[in-house]
Amino acid sequence: MAITACGITTRAVHWDMTVDEFKEWMRRFDTDADGRISRDELRRAIRSLGGRFSGWKSRNWIRQADSDGDGYIDDGEIDNLVEYARKSLGLKIVAY
Numbered sequence: 001m002a003i004t005a006c007g008i009t010t011r012a013v014h015w016d017m018t019v020d021e022f023k024e025w026m027r028r029f030d031t032d033a034d035g036r037i038s039r040d041e042l043r044r045a046i047r048s049l050g051g052r053f054s055g056w057k058s059r060n061w062i063r064q065a066d067s068d069g070d071g072y073i074d075d076g077e078i079d080n081l082v083e084y085a086r087k088s089l090g091l092k093i094v095a096y
Contacts, residue, residue, distance in 0.1 A: 022085070023078050036072035037081070038062075061088070 017025065026037055029045040037045075039058045046053040065073050065080035073081050 019082055022082055026078065036074045038072055
């Protein structure tokens, strides 16, 4: 299975990415290596694709994916982030 961008508002998403590749890509933005994705790390990740991603949007994404309410996305919550990214960015899973 792979993720494809359909309605994303970025300049540079022209590839398919598996869910595991998406998770690994997000982990690369864990700049403080604490095993969690912060609001700022999430914003840098989305902006690296060339997209516009405000502080408000990153807070909203964290709130949607953060099931324990600590303000971070950890390994147990990254599937929530994947699901929210699929809905918010128009990403859909396609079979290879």
